[in-house]
Amino acid sequence: MELDRIDRKIVATLMADATVPLARLADIVGLSQTPCWKRVRRLQESGVIRARVAVVDPERLGLGLTVFAGVSAPEQTPSWHDRFGELLDEIPEVMDAYQLAGNHDYVLRIVVPDMAGFDRIRQRITEAIPVREISANFALRRLKAQTALPIDTKSA
Amino acid sequence: MELDRIDRKIVATLMADATVPLARLADIVGLSQTPCWKRVRRLQESGVIRARVAVVDPERLGLGLTVFAGVSAPEQTPSWHDRFGELLDEIPEVMDAYQLAGNHDYVLRIVVPDMAGFDRIRQRITEAIPVREISANFALRRLKAQTALPIDTKSA
DNA sequence: GATGAAACTTACATAAT
DNA sequence: ATTATGTAAGTTTCATC
16 A cells, blocks of 8 residues: 555654544644544554554553563574564564674564563473574663654655 | 553553543553543643654655664763763764773664665764764664554453 | 433444535 | 544542542
8 A cells, every 4th residue: 555645744743642532633734633533443454553552661651671682593504583473573672673684683672671581581492492602792871762754744 | 650550551552542432541551531541641731642643654754764783982071071061962863872881982863764864964964063972873774663562461 | 429410522333415 | 545423442530438
Protein backbone atom coordinates (compact mmCIF):
# COMPACT_ATOMS: atom_id res chain seq x y z
CA MET A 1 0.00 0.00 0.00
CA GLU A 2 1.22 3.45 -0.89
CA LEU A 3 1.11 6.13 1.78
CA ASP A 4 0.40 9.66 0.74
CA ARG A 5 1.25 12.80 2.64
CA ILE A 6 -1.92 12.67 4.72
CA ASP A 7 -1.36 9.05 5.72
CA ARG A 8 2.14 9.89 6.82
CA LYS A 9 0.90 12.82 8.83
CA ILE A 10 -1.64 10.60 10.56
CA VAL A 11 1.05 8.08 11.36
CA ALA A 12 3.47 10.74 12.56
CA THR A 13 0.84 12.24 14.83
CA LEU A 14 -0.14 8.92 16.36
CA MET A 15 3.48 7.90 16.83
CA ALA A 16 3.95 11.01 18.95
CA ASP A 17 0.72 10.62 20.89
CA ALA A 18 -1.86 7.94 20.29
CA THR A 19 -4.39 9.53 22.62
CA VAL A 20 -5.35 12.39 20.31
CA PRO A 21 -9.04 12.06 19.58
CA LEU A 22 -10.22 11.51 16.05
CA ALA A 23 -11.73 14.98 15.79
CA ARG A 24 -8.43 16.66 16.55
CA LEU A 25 -6.47 14.25 14.39
CA ALA A 26 -8.77 15.06 11.48
CA ASP A 27 -8.18 18.74 12.10
CA ILE A 28 -4.40 18.31 12.22
CA VAL A 29 -4.21 16.46 8.92
CA GLY A 30 -6.81 18.67 7.24
CA LEU A 31 -9.61 16.19 6.76
CA SER A 32 -13.05 15.76 8.21
CA GLN A 33 -13.73 12.97 10.66
CA THR A 34 -15.18 10.31 8.40
CA PRO A 35 -12.38 10.00 5.83
CA CYS A 36 -9.78 10.47 8.53
CA TRP A 37 -11.26 7.62 10.51
CA LYS A 38 -11.29 5.41 7.43
CA ARG A 39 -7.61 6.08 6.87
CA VAL A 40 -6.70 5.29 10.45
CA ARG A 41 -8.58 2.04 10.23
CA ARG A 42 -6.96 1.17 6.92
CA LEU A 43 -3.52 1.91 8.34
CA GLN A 44 -4.26 -0.42 11.23
CA GLU A 45 -5.72 -3.22 9.18
CA SER A 46 -2.91 -3.14 6.65
CA GLY A 47 -0.35 -3.41 9.43
CA VAL A 48 1.31 -0.03 9.03
CA ILE A 49 0.13 0.77 12.54
CA ARG A 50 1.02 -2.35 14.48
CA ALA A 51 -0.24 -1.47 17.94
CA ARG A 52 -0.88 1.23 20.44
CA VAL A 53 1.15 0.82 23.56
CA ALA A 54 2.03 2.61 26.77
CA VAL A 55 5.60 3.85 27.03
CA VAL A 56 6.93 3.28 30.51
CA ASP A 57 10.00 4.58 32.33
CA PRO A 58 12.27 1.57 32.92
CA GLU A 59 13.93 3.16 35.95
CA ARG A 60 10.59 3.36 37.70
CA LEU A 61 10.15 -0.37 37.28
CA GLY A 62 13.55 -1.08 38.75
CA LEU A 63 15.04 -1.86 35.36
CA GLY A 64 18.13 0.27 35.64
CA LEU A 65 20.60 -1.68 33.52
CA THR A 66 20.74 -1.85 29.75
CA VAL A 67 23.29 -4.12 28.15
CA PHE A 68 24.22 -4.42 24.51
CA ALA A 69 25.32 -7.96 24.00
CA GLY A 70 27.10 -9.13 20.90
CA VAL A 71 26.60 -12.78 20.04
CA SER A 72 28.47 -14.68 17.37
CA ALA A 73 27.30 -17.97 15.98
CA PRO A 74 29.54 -21.06 16.17
CA GLU A 75 28.40 -22.11 12.72
CA GLN A 76 26.67 -20.44 9.82
CA THR A 77 23.77 -22.86 9.50
CA PRO A 78 20.15 -21.82 8.99
CA SER A 79 19.03 -24.15 11.78
CA TRP A 80 21.26 -22.43 14.32
CA HIS A 81 19.91 -19.03 13.34
CA ASP A 82 16.35 -20.30 13.53
CA ARG A 83 16.83 -21.77 16.96
CA PHE A 84 18.53 -18.62 18.14
CA GLY A 85 15.60 -16.51 16.97
CA GLU A 86 13.14 -18.73 18.80
CA LEU A 87 15.23 -18.57 21.95
CA LEU A 88 15.26 -14.78 21.91
CA ASP A 89 11.49 -14.70 21.57
CA GLU A 90 11.21 -16.59 24.83
CA ILE A 91 13.36 -14.15 26.77
CA PRO A 92 11.44 -10.95 27.55
CA GLU A 93 14.56 -9.21 28.83
CA VAL A 94 15.86 -9.25 25.26
CA MET A 95 14.09 -6.15 24.02
CA ASP A 96 15.61 -5.92 20.55
CA ALA A 97 17.76 -8.15 18.44
CA TYR A 98 19.43 -7.50 15.11
CA GLN A 99 21.53 -9.63 12.86
CA LEU A 100 24.54 -7.60 11.81
CA ALA A 101 26.80 -7.35 8.83
CA GLY A 102 29.74 -6.65 11.09
CA ASN A 103 32.07 -8.38 13.53
CA HIS A 104 29.47 -9.94 15.74
CA ASP A 105 26.66 -11.81 14.17
CA TYR A 106 23.97 -10.38 16.42
CA VAL A 107 23.46 -7.51 18.77
CA LEU A 108 20.90 -7.74 21.56
CA ARG A 109 19.58 -4.98 23.76
CA ILE A 110 18.93 -6.54 27.13
CA VAL A 111 17.10 -4.72 29.93
CA VAL A 112 17.49 -6.00 33.49
CA PRO A 113 17.46 -4.70 37.07
CA ASP A 114 21.19 -5.20 37.66
CA MET A 115 24.33 -7.06 36.75
CA ALA A 116 23.11 -10.26 38.35
CA GLY A 117 20.03 -10.06 36.19
CA PHE A 118 22.18 -9.79 33.10
CA ASP A 119 24.29 -12.74 34.09
CA ARG A 120 21.18 -14.84 34.45
CA ILE A 121 20.18 -13.99 30.88
CA ARG A 122 23.70 -14.62 29.62
CA GLN A 123 23.66 -18.04 31.26
CA ARG A 124 20.24 -18.84 29.97
CA ILE A 125 21.39 -18.15 26.44
CA THR A 126 24.66 -20.08 26.64
CA GLU A 127 22.96 -23.07 28.21
CA ALA A 128 20.22 -23.15 25.62
CA ILE A 129 22.34 -22.88 22.50
CA PRO A 130 26.02 -23.12 21.60
CA VAL A 131 27.60 -19.73 20.92
CA ARG A 132 31.10 -18.83 19.84
CA GLU A 133 31.25 -15.69 21.92
CA ILE A 134 29.16 -13.24 23.87
CA SER A 135 30.43 -9.74 24.46
CA ALA A 136 28.75 -7.20 26.71
CA ASN A 137 28.68 -3.42 26.64
CA PHE A 138 27.03 -1.84 29.61
CA ALA A 139 25.13 1.41 29.28
CA LEU A 140 26.16 4.13 31.70
CA ARG A 141 23.43 6.48 30.65
CA ARG A 142 20.55 6.69 28.24
CA LEU A 143 20.73 9.95 26.32
CA LYS A 144 17.82 9.37 24.01
CA ALA A 145 15.05 6.82 23.66
CA GLN A 146 12.63 7.59 20.89
CA THR A 147 9.70 5.57 19.68
CA ALA A 148 8.60 7.80 16.80
CA LEU A 149 10.20 6.92 13.49
CA PRO A 150 11.80 9.71 11.44
CA ILE A 151 9.14 10.28 8.83
CA ASP A 152 8.90 13.05 6.30
CA THR A 153 5.45 14.63 6.38
CA LYS A 154 6.19 17.46 3.98
CA SER A 155 7.06 16.01 0.60
CA ALA A 156 4.50 14.32 -1.61
CA MET B 1 6.48 6.06 44.36
CA GLU B 2 6.27 2.39 45.16
CA LEU B 3 4.45 0.15 42.73
CA ASP B 4 2.55 -2.80 44.09
CA ARG B 5 1.55 -5.91 42.23
CA ILE B 6 -1.62 -4.36 40.85
CA ASP B 7 0.19 -1.29 39.55
CA ARG B 8 2.69 -3.50 37.79
CA LYS B 9 -0.09 -5.53 36.26
CA ILE B 10 -1.75 -2.38 34.98
CA VAL B 11 1.50 -1.20 33.49
CA ALA B 12 2.26 -4.59 31.95
CA THR B 13 -1.18 -4.74 30.38
CA LEU B 14 -0.98 -1.25 28.90
CA MET B 15 2.55 -1.83 27.61
CA ALA B 16 1.21 -4.76 25.63
CA ASP B 17 -1.90 -2.97 24.38
CA ALA B 18 -2.93 0.53 25.37
CA THR B 19 -6.32 0.23 23.72
CA VAL B 20 -7.86 -2.06 26.32
CA PRO B 21 -10.88 -0.28 27.77
CA LEU B 22 -10.86 0.62 31.43
CA ALA B 23 -13.62 -1.86 32.26
CA ARG B 24 -11.58 -4.76 30.91
CA LEU B 25 -8.37 -3.51 32.47
CA ALA B 26 -10.11 -3.35 35.83
CA ASP B 27 -11.28 -6.90 35.33
CA ILE B 28 -7.80 -8.13 34.41
CA VAL B 29 -6.16 -6.65 37.49
CA GLY B 30 -9.02 -7.60 39.79
CA LEU B 31 -10.34 -4.17 40.69
CA SER B 32 -13.51 -2.30 39.96
CA GLN B 33 -13.50 0.51 37.48
CA THR B 34 -13.12 3.55 39.72
CA PRO B 35 -10.07 2.52 41.77
CA CYS B 36 -8.47 1.11 38.63
CA TRP B 37 -8.97 4.38 36.85
CA LYS B 38 -7.41 6.27 39.76
CA ARG B 39 -4.34 4.07 39.57
CA VAL B 40 -3.94 4.56 35.84
CA ARG B 41 -4.19 8.30 36.31
CA ARG B 42 -1.68 8.27 39.16
CA LEU B 43 0.73 6.20 37.08
CA GLN B 44 0.45 8.73 34.29
CA GLU B 45 0.79 11.82 36.45
CA SER B 46 3.76 10.43 38.33
CA GLY B 47 5.55 9.72 35.06
CA VAL B 48 5.66 5.95 35.28
CA ILE B 49 3.53 5.86 32.15
CA ARG B 50 5.21 8.39 29.90
CA ALA B 51 2.97 8.29 26.86
CA ARG B 52 0.70 6.22 24.72
CA VAL B 53 1.99 5.88 21.21
CA ALA B 54 1.33 4.06 17.97
CA VAL B 55 3.91 1.44 17.01
CA VAL B 56 4.58 1.58 13.29
CA ASP B 57 6.33 -0.79 10.90
CA PRO B 58 9.47 1.02 9.72
CA GLU B 59 9.61 -0.96 6.47
CA ARG B 60 6.20 0.36 5.48
CA LEU B 61 7.47 3.90 5.83
CA GLY B 62 10.45 3.17 3.62
CA LEU B 63 12.84 3.08 6.56
CA GLY B 64 14.59 -0.15 5.74
CA LEU B 65 18.04 0.46 7.16
CA THR B 66 19.03 0.37 10.80
CA VAL B 67 22.59 1.28 11.70
CA PHE B 68 24.32 0.96 15.03
CA ALA B 69 26.91 3.70 15.12
CA GLY B 70 29.64 3.84 17.69
CA VAL B 71 30.92 7.31 18.45
CA SER B 72 33.96 8.08 20.57
CA ALA B 73 34.62 11.50 22.02
CA PRO B 74 37.83 13.35 21.20
CA GLU B 75 38.04 14.61 24.76
CA GLN B 76 36.44 13.68 28.04
CA THR B 77 34.98 17.08 28.88
CA PRO B 78 31.45 17.64 30.22
CA SER B 79 30.84 20.34 27.64
CA TRP B 80 31.53 18.00 24.75
CA HIS B 81 29.11 15.43 26.14
CA ASP B 82 26.47 18.10 26.71
CA ARG B 83 26.79 19.41 23.17
CA PHE B 84 26.69 15.90 21.80
CA GLY B 85 23.49 15.17 23.68
CA GLU B 86 21.86 18.31 22.32
CA LEU B 87 22.94 17.44 18.80
CA LEU B 88 21.37 13.99 19.01
CA ASP B 89 18.10 15.49 20.18
CA GLU B 90 17.95 17.49 16.98
CA ILE B 91 18.39 14.46 14.72
CA PRO B 92 15.18 12.42 14.54
CA GLU B 93 16.93 9.58 12.69
CA VAL B 94 18.84 8.89 15.88
CA MET B 95 16.26 6.78 17.61
CA ASP B 96 18.24 5.77 20.69
CA ALA B 97 21.56 6.78 22.16
CA TYR B 98 23.46 5.31 25.09
CA GLN B 99 26.70 6.25 26.73
CA LEU B 100 28.72 3.09 27.19
CA ALA B 101 31.26 1.77 29.62
CA GLY B 102 33.04 -0.02 26.81
CA ASN B 103 35.28 0.64 23.84
CA HIS B 104 33.19 3.27 22.17
CA ASP B 105 31.86 6.11 24.21
CA TYR B 106 28.40 6.06 22.67
CA VAL B 107 26.21 3.81 20.64
CA LEU B 108 23.46 5.24 18.47
CA ARG B 109 20.65 3.40 16.75
CA ILE B 110 20.00 5.25 13.53
CA VAL B 111 17.03 4.52 11.28
CA VAL B 112 17.14 5.69 7.66
CA PRO B 113 15.79 4.70 4.24
CA ASP B 114 19.14 3.61 2.83
CA MET B 115 22.90 3.92 2.94
CA ALA B 116 22.83 7.42 1.49
CA GLY B 117 20.51 8.43 4.28
CA PHE B 118 22.94 7.11 6.83
CA ASP B 119 25.83 8.95 5.27
CA ARG B 120 23.91 12.19 5.52
CA ILE B 121 23.43 11.66 9.24
CA ARG B 122 27.07 10.69 9.68
CA GLN B 123 28.14 13.88 7.92
CA ARG B 124 25.73 15.98 9.90
CA ILE B 125 27.23 14.70 13.12
CA THR B 126 30.87 15.06 12.12
CA GLU B 127 30.28 18.57 10.81
CA ALA B 128 28.47 19.66 13.93
CA ILE B 129 30.89 18.38 16.52
CA PRO B 130 34.43 16.99 16.60
CA VAL B 131 34.55 13.23 17.05
CA ARG B 132 37.48 10.88 17.38
CA GLU B 133 35.84 8.07 15.49
CA ILE B 134 32.55 6.83 14.15
CA SER B 135 32.04 3.15 13.47
CA ALA B 136 29.02 1.68 11.75
CA ASN B 137 27.37 -1.71 12.02
CA PHE B 138 24.60 -2.32 9.56
CA ALA B 139 21.64 -4.46 10.45
CA LEU B 140 20.86 -7.23 8.02
CA ARG B 141 17.68 -8.26 9.75
CA ARG B 142 15.61 -7.35 12.74
CA LEU B 143 14.80 -10.49 14.72
CA LYS B 144 12.99 -8.83 17.57
CA ALA B 145 11.71 -5.38 18.40
CA GLN B 146 9.84 -5.21 21.66
CA THR B 147 8.39 -2.19 23.39
CA ALA B 148 7.09 -3.88 26.54
CA LEU B 149 9.59 -3.91 29.38
CA PRO B 150 10.28 -7.22 31.18
CA ILE B 151 8.28 -6.72 34.33
CA ASP B 152 7.45 -9.23 37.01
CA THR B 153 3.72 -9.21 37.77
CA LYS B 154 3.70 -12.19 40.09
CA SER B 155 5.81 -11.38 43.13
CA ALA B 156 4.69 -8.86 45.75
C1' DG C 1 -11.29 -0.55 48.52
C1' DA C 2 -16.77 -1.48 45.94
C1' DT C 3 -21.13 0.21 43.55
C1' DG C 4 -24.16 2.74 40.79
C1' DA C 5 -25.14 6.26 38.02
C1' DA C 6 -24.88 10.80 35.85
C1' DA C 7 -22.52 13.76 32.52
C1' DC C 8 -19.52 14.01 29.05
C1' DT C 9 -16.54 12.55 25.20
C1' DT C 10 -15.32 9.58 21.58
C1' DA C 11 -15.84 5.94 18.28
C1' DC C 12 -18.18 4.10 14.72
C1' DA C 13 -21.70 3.75 11.16
C1' DT C 14 -24.84 5.52 7.76
C1' DA C 15 -27.02 8.61 4.66
C1' DA C 16 -27.20 12.75 1.77
C1' DT C 17 -24.53 16.00 -1.00
C1' DA D 1 -14.05 14.37 -0.30
C1' DT D 2 -17.98 17.06 2.91
C1' DT D 3 -21.67 17.78 6.53
C1' DA D 4 -25.09 15.87 9.41
C1' DT D 5 -26.94 12.64 12.41
C1' DG D 6 -27.52 8.70 15.50
C1' DT D 7 -26.20 4.96 18.46
C1' DA D 8 -23.10 2.42 20.99
C1' DA D 9 -19.13 2.49 23.84
C1' DG D 10 -15.84 4.45 26.74
C1' DT D 11 -14.18 7.98 30.09
C1' DT D 12 -14.49 10.79 33.97
C1' DT D 13 -16.64 12.51 38.03
C1' DC D 14 -19.41 12.09 42.05
C1' DA D 15 -22.20 10.34 45.84
C1' DT D 16 -22.72 6.43 48.87
C1' DC D 17 -21.31 2.38 51.24
